[in-house]
Each structure stands twice: as C-alpha cells, then as structure tokens.
Amino acid sequence: MRTEDVLAATATGLWRWDNASATVTLDAEAARLLGLPAEPVVLGESAVRARFHPVDWVEINGVVNLAVAEGTLAEARLRIMGEDGKVLRTVRSRSRPLQRGRPDRGGYETAGAYEPAGDYDPAGDYELVGTLQEVAEPQPGTSAARTPVTGEWHRNREAFLLDAGRALAEARSTSEVLRVAAGLSMPGFEPEGLAVFGVQGDRLSVIGHHGHQRGDESPFLDMKRDAAYPAAEVVRTGRAVYLPTPDDYRRRYPSGWPLDARFHRQSWAFLPLIVAGRTIGAWLAAFGQPVSFTPDERAVLTTVARMLAQALSRAYLHETERELSDGLQRSMMPARKPDFPGMRVAARYIPTGGGLQVGGDWYDVIALPSGRTALVIGDVQGHDVRAAGLMGQLRIALRAYATEGHHPDAVLSRASRFFAGLTDGGGYDHDGPAFPHASPHDSADARFATCLYMEVDPVHGTLDIARAGHPDPAIRLSDGTMLIRPTAGGLPLGIDPDSDYPTTRLILEPGETLLICTDGLIETGGHDLGTGWARIRSIFESHPDPDLESLADALVRAVHGPSSHHTTGPLADRREDDIALMLLCREGDAGAGQRPDEDLVRRTVLTVAQAESERIAGIRQQLRELLHDWTDPEQVHAATLMLTEMVTNVLVHTDGDALVVAELTGSPGARRLRVDVADGSDELPHRRQPGELSATGRGLLLMEELSDTWGVDPRGEGKCIWFSLYERTPEALAGTGATGTAG
Numbered sequence: 151m152r153t154e155d156v157l158a159a160t161a162t163g164l165w166r167w168d169n170a171s172a173t174v175t176l177d178a179e180a181a182r183l184l185g186l187p188a189e190p191v192v193l194g195e196s197a198v199r200a201r202f203h204p205v206d207w208v209e210i211n212g213v214v215n216l217a218v219a220e221g222t223l224a225e226a227r228l229r230i231m232g233e234d235g236k237v238l239r240t241v242r243s244r245s246r247p248l249q250r251g252r253p254d255r256g257g258y259e260t261a262g263a264y265e266p267a268g269d270y271d272p273a274g275d276y277e278l279v280g281t282l283q284e285v286a287e288p289q290p291g292t293s294a295a296r297t298p299v300t301g302e303w304h305r306n307r308e309a310f311l312l313d314a315g316r317a318l319a320e321a322r323s324t325s326e327v328l329r330v331a332a333g334l335s336m337p338g339f340e341p342e343g344l345a346v347f348g349v350q351g352d353r354l355s356v357i358g359h360h361g362h363q364r365g366d367e368s369p370f371l372d373m374k375r376d377a378a379y380p381a382a383e384v385v386r387t388g389r390a391v392y393l394p395t396p397d398d399y400r401r402r403y404p405s406g407w408p409l410d411a412r413f414h415r416q417s418w419a420f421l422p423l424i425v426a427g428r429t430i431g432a433w434l435a436a437f438g439q440p441v442s443f444t445p446d447e448r449a450v451l452t453t454v455a456r457m458l459a460q461a462l463s464r465a466y467l468h469e470t471e472r473e474l475s476d477g478l479q480r481s482m483m484p485a486r487k488p489d490f491p492g493m494r495v496a497a498r499y500i501p502t503g504g505g506l507q508v509g510g511d512w513y514d515v516i517a518l519p520s521g522r523t524a525l526v527i528g529d530v531q532g533h534d535v536r537a538a539g540l541m542g543q544l545r546i547a548l549r550a551y552a553t554e555g556h557h558p559d560a561v562l563s564r565a566s567r568f569f570a571g572l573t574d575g576g577g578y579d580h581d582g583p584a585f586p587h588a589s590p591h592d593s594a595d596a597r598f599a600t601c602l603y604m605e606v607d608p609v610h611g612t613l614d615i616a617r618a619g620h621p622d623p624a625i626r627l628s629d630g631t632m633l634i635r636p637t638a639g640g641l642p643l644g645i646d647p648d649s650d651y652p653t654t655r656l657i658l659e660p661g662e663t664l665l666i667c668t669d670g671l672i673e674t675g676g677h678d679l680g681t682g683w684a685r686i687r688s689i690f691e692s693h694p695d696p697d698l699e700s701l702a703d704a705l706v707r708a709v710h711g712p713s714s715h716h717t718t719g720p721l722a723d724r725r726e727d728d729i730a731l732m733l734l735c736r737e738g739d740a741g742a743g744q745r746p747d748e749d750l751v752r753r754t755v756l757t758v759a760q761a762e763s764e765r766i767a768g769i770r771q772q773l774r775e776l777l778h779d780w781t782d783p784e785q786v787h788a789a790t791l792m793l794t795e796m797v798t799n800v801l802v803h804t805d806g807d808a809l810v811v812a813e814l815t816g817s818p819g820a821r822r823l824r825v826d827v828a829d830g831s832d833e834l835p836h837r838r839q840p841g842e843l844s845a846t847g848r849g850l851l852l853m854e855e856l857s858d859t860w861g862v863d864p865r866g867e868g869k870c871i872w873f874s875l876y877e878r879t880p881e882a883l884a885g886t887g888a889t890g891t892a893g
Contacts, residue, residue: 167278174198180282185230185238203229213445216452218247218276221389225445227285245280310336311453318461322468324357327461332360336450343413343436347381354382379406380420381432388429390452391420392443417441419451423459433458490523492737493608496698498706500729510537510599511668511728512545516552518605524552527730528601529668544569544599558603558616562643562651565601566618569644573597598642602666611658611736616651618643621669624690627752628661632690633775634683636768657755660738665690670727674709698733705731751821752776752814758797759807766797769810776812781819785875788856789823792873795849796827806830821877830868
C-alpha cells in the first residue's frame with residue numbers, strides 16, 4: 151500500500167511549498183482540506199494564501215521563519231476560509247523546511263528530539279514539506295480552546311520585546327547587559343535561572359548568571375566545546391536545544407544532566423548567541439514550571455537571544471576600545487608625578503569622546519642631566535589611532551633628545567627632523583594617492599605636530615621655552631591677573647626639517663601660576679583664539695582655590711561642562727578636539743625680597759633680542775594687560791608709548807638684547823608702575839634738541855613729559871633706564887598735569 155493511500159485514509163494531506171518559485175504542490179487530500187476539488191494540483195502562493203484566515207497567515211510566516219532559522223519543525227493551526235468568507239474547518243500543519251540542494255533525510259521527529267540535517271540559511275531558498283490534518287475546533291470555554299493570535303499574550307509579547315530591545319541597546323558593558331537580561335520578565339513564562347556561556351578557544355565558560363548561588367557556575371568553568379552538554383552542542387551546531395521535561399534532558403544528555411539536576415528546574419532552553427553568522431556563545435533559560443516551547447514561546451526566546459547577542463557584542467567592543475583608550479592615555483602621562491622643590495604641578499588629558507577616544511595630544515615631564523626638569527606638551531594632527539601612534543614615537547624621541555642634555559631649541563630642531571622622516575607622505579602626491587587603488591591606510595599620510603618644550607629651574611623660577619607652532623603660555627599673577635606671554639617660535643614639527651626654534655626666557659615669580667595647553671582647551675566649542683582665551687581668562691582669574699588640581703578641573707569643566715554649551719563660539723560647526731593642559735605654580739609669598747614699605751602686586755619680565763624687533767608689539771600688549779584695571783587710560787597709553795621708545799633705542803643704538811621689567815605696587819587707586827629696560831651698553835643716553843623735521847632725538851623729551859619720574863642707572867655692565875607712573879583717579883587729575891623729574 152502506498153504512503154499516500156495510508157495518509158488519505160487517515161484524512162491527512164501532503165503539501166510542498168517552494169518559496170523560490172512561489173508555488174504550492176497539493177495532493178488530493180490536501181486540496182480537499184483547503185476547500186478545493188479533491189485532486190492533485192499545483193497552485194500559486196497567492197491562491198493558497200487566499201484559503202487561509204489572514205491572521206493565521208501572519209502567524210504561519212513567523213513560525214516558518216523560526217523553523218528555518220532553527221532547523222526545527224514548523225507546527226501551526228490554520229483556519230480554512232470558504233468562498234463566502236466563513237471558516238470551513240481548522241487544520242493542523244506539521245512541516246519541515248528543506249534547504250535547496252540538500253537531500254531530504256526523511257523521517258519526522260518531535261521538535262524536542264529533532265536532529266538537524268545541516269546548516270540552514272534563512273535568507274536562502276527552501277522548500278516547506280509537511281502534512282495537513284483536520285482537527286476538531288474546541289468549544290469556547292474549554293481548556294483546549296485555542297488562544298487567539300491577536301489576544302492579550304501577543305500584545306504583551308510585543309510590548310516586552312520593545313522594552314527588552316531598548317534596555318539591551320542602552321547597556322554599555324557586559325555587566326550591564328547581564329543585569330538587563332536578568333531583569334527581563336517574559337510574558338506568560340518567566341525563567342527562574344539564566345546563564346550566558348562565552349567561547350574562549352576550545353573552551354566554554356560562564357560569563358554571567360542569575361538565579362543561582364555564588365559558586366554554582368563552578369562545574370561549567372572548564373568545559374570543552376565537544377562536551378556532551380546542551381550549551382556545548384548549541385555552540386558547535388548553532389542550533390537551539392529545547393528540553394521541555396527532565397526526562398527529555400536525562401534521555402538526550404545523560405552525562406550533562408547531573409550539572410543541572412541540583413537546581414530542580416522543569417524545562418530548559420539553550421539558544422545560540424550569533425553575531426554576523428558567528429556563534430559567540432550560548433544562553434540558558436531555565437524554568438521552574440513546565441514549558442512546552444510552543445512556536446510563539448520559541449519565537450520570543452529566539453528574538454531575545456538575538457538581541458542579547460548583539461548587546462554582548464557591542465559591550466565587548468566598547469570594553470575593548472575603552473581598555474585600548476585607557477592604555478594609550480596612560481602612555482601619554484609621565485611614569486611618576488614630578489618632584490619640583492618649591493613648585494607644584496597638575497595636568498589633564500581629555501579625549502574628544504568619539505571612537506576610541508584617542509588622539510595626538512600628550513604631555514610629559516622629563517628629568518634633565520643638568521638637574522632641571524623639562525615640561526613638554528604637544529598635539530599631533532588628527533584624532534585617530536595613527537595620530538596616537540605618531541604621538542608615542544614623537545614623545546619617545548623628545549625624551550631621548552632632552553635626556554642627552556640638548557638645549558630647548560636643539561631638542562625641537564632634532565624632533566622636527568625625526569618627525570618629518572616619520573610622515574614624509576609615502577605613496578602620496580599633492581592631488582591624492584600615487585597609485586590608483588592606494589588607500590590612506592596603505593601609506594603614511596603627511597602630518598605635522600605642534601609642541602611647547604620648557605626647561606624649568608625651580609630654584610630661580612626661570613623658564614626657557616621653545617615653541618613649535620603651539621599656543622603661547624599664560625601666567626596668572628599673584629593678584630589673579632592672567633597674562634598671555636608671547637614667546638618666540640618656529641614652524642610646527644615635521645613641516646620643515648631645517649626649521650629653527652628660538653628660545654625665550656621667562657621668570658615665574660613666587661605665587662604665580664603658569665598654564666600651557668593644546669588648542670583643544672582654547673578652541674573647543676566653536677571658539678577661536680580670541681574668544682577661547684577670554685573664556686579661559688574668566689575661569690583662570692576668578693578661581694579662588696589655590697589647589698592646582700581643583701583649578702585644572704575647573705578649566706576642563708569650562709570647556710566640557712554643562713555651562714560650556716551656553717558659551718558656543720563663532721565657529722560652532724568646528725570639530726571638537728582633544729585637550730591636554732599643565733599647570734605649574736611657584737610656591738612662596740609674592741614679592742619676596744622686596745622692600746618692606748612696598749606692596750608688590752604684579753611683575754612681568756621679558757627679553758627682546760636684537761633679531762626680534764617684531765616682538766615690541768607683543769610687549770606693548772603685555773603692558774596693557776598688566777594695567778588692565780588702571781584708572782586712567784591716558785596713562786596706560788603713555789606707558790606703552792614710553793616702553794616702545796625705550797626698547798627701540800636699545801635695539802637701534804646697542805648691540806645687545808633688551809631686558810624689560812615691569813612692576814606694579816601699592817593698593818588700587820594709589821598704585822605705582824615702574825618699568826625698567828636694561829641693556830649691556832655703558833653709553834648713557836643724552837638729551838638732544840631735534841629740529842622740526844628730525845625723526846629722532848625726542849625719546850628723553852617724551853619721558854620728561856609723560857612720566858611722573860624717570861632716570862638712568864649705570865650698572866657694572868650696561869645700564870638701566872626707567873620710568874614711574876602714579877595712579878590717579880579722574881577727579882584728582884582734573885586741572886593738573888604730569889610732571890617729569892630726572893632721577
């Protein structure tokens with residue numbers, strides 16, 4: 151007797167659904183059950199779809215997709231509709247998806263004991279081969295009544311999956327993902343125990359669990375992938391394993407059963423965690439009540455497993471990037487906190503916050519053979535891993551040149567040649583890659599780096615600074631006034647291997663604080679140099695806490711804190727940049743060593759070399775900043791005019807450099823400004839009577855007319871010319887004029 155005759159005698163039809171050709175082949179009994187003439191027929195997919203209830207069609211699609219993904223049987227109840235739109239009958243479908251090109255091994259097993267024939271591709275072509283059998287529709291109210299597909303359970307399931315997906319998407323670490331998974335409350339069947347197995351080589355280990363006591367995972371810590379345990383099988387095959395009863399568990403996995411028997415569960419589901427076609431682990435959901443694992447329940451578990459796998463993969467990637475970022479950040483910092491006698495140091499490095507959170511900014515502290523200490527801060531162009539790699543090489547080179555004992559200018563000159571060799575452009579020309587198929591990752595792209603190198607003498611407070619395209623340092627005076635100190639500089643490192651880097655000497659007085667930083671601190675938030683320094687000034691000058699660590703945090707918050715969003719600069723679309731900053735404070739009382747009857751408020755010392763006449767404009771700006779709160783603006787203008795005359799005379803009439811010292815003493819409203827300009831020439835200035843058309847010879851006349859007092863002091867080597875101004879209120883100035891007196 152033929153198999154078809156036996157099935158027909160039991161009112162069971164056969165069908166074959168080919169999704170590639172969108173056709174359905176029915177035998178005579180299957181055609182009858184669908185309300186068609188009782189004869190074999192091949193129909194289009196749309197014709198068969200019209201025979202099913204629309205709600206059931208949606209359900210069977212989900213069941214089939216799940217069965218294709220898991221390689222299991224697809225079971226569903228379907229209502230058959232007549233021409234008049236009424237339900238003719240209810241049939242039960244049990245079918246098996248077959249991948250195109252794979253032989254049908256034959257035989258039908260229950261879902262719990264089904265062994266897959268091989269790997270399935272859910273996106274590929276497949277055939278659905280199965281049976282149709284009429285079932286009696288249960289009476290409403292009976293325990294066997296079929297739950298409507300559109301019932302409360304499915305609405306709860308949809309809400310649960312939305313909440314679970316959102317919660318897992320927001321988890322940023324493995325521990326957060328596991329905590330979210332443990333808190334999931336599935337509709338109608340909630341697991342009592344959860345465990346996540348990770349794959350490490352040929353071993354499985356529990357990376358997280360819930361519902362078990364501490365130490366319960368110990369039997370699984372050293373499990374091989376070929377172990378006779380459901381999780382190991384899931385990892386090997388990529389197929390889910392459902393065990394509805396303890397008997398199923400004992401029968402299929404007799405050696406693994408003792409590991410789970412002690413927890414007294416009733417049902418188990420082991421599902422693969424798959425990302426991009428690769429199995430990264432397994433998820434165990436254990437239930438205290440029997441669960442039959444219907445297609446709807448399996449669909450929920452499978453969806454959660456997919457979301458869990460994606461969340462774990464994202465968390466692992468994030469943690470790996472965070473670990474790499476932390477390691478690179480640690481490499482940017484000095485190995486130990488610097489020990490400066492009489493000095494305090496604070497430093498910060500803040501990445502942009504995107505990607506790996508690494509970039510080319512760095513700072514360093516180097517002990518020199520001379521007993522001094524060097525502070526270095528720099529910024530390699532770019533915000534990527536290559537920038538960080540170049541930064542590391544440049545940092546090592548700078549440290550090597552410095553410890554050889556070279557002066558600041560020589561250190562930067564050697565570093566520029568070294569960096570130019572690292573970033574010579576490789577296979578690139580000015581218009582693009584030299585090779586048509588070259589990638590930016592195939593060749594070293596040309597880059598540059600800015601840097602500020604500073605030797606610190608903590609005993610005398612001298613700072614020898616060489617600068618390569620980097621922002622100038624800023625100094626907060628003892629009374630809180632911030633001055634941007636112009637320093638000589640050269641091109642950024644790597645642009646011209648033969649570039650020179652002149653050295654500028656500054657003196658950090660007791661109680662003063664120096665700030666050096668990368669341009670990220672100034673320009674982040676769309677600011678340029680002008681508006682950026684104004685923002686820094688407001689924090690630097692107003693911060694009352696003498697603790698440098700607190701000041702460093704305040705400067706960073708001014709850029710990255712909540713309030714920084716309200717001070718966006720004119721270039722708001724500019725990309726954010728990394729931040730590196732260092733603070734150096736010279737301890738001691740301001741004005742130490744001065745005469746007791748004077749109250750020194752501010753002091754600045756500058757040197758102008760013979761070849762740096764362009765720095766006169768910067769010195770005038772320094773004096774204006776020193777007198778930013780002086781009462782009479784006319785006196786400020788007079789002071790800058792006299793300073794310009796004095797420094798110009800040194801550069802024109804002598805062969806040496808000009809040393810400028812400006813001091814502000816006294817209390818507001820009654821202060822005195824004294825400006826000294828010293829040079830190495832013994833020739834004293836003398837008063838002349840210039841003619842009407844003469845362009846020179848009026849310097850001393852200006853001093854007499856604009857200053858309150860002035861004078862020339864001979865020294866052992868050279869001389870010093872000076873002037874003083876006494877602060878007056880506008881009311882006191884009314885009706886009076888300045889007098890000049892030669893000292």
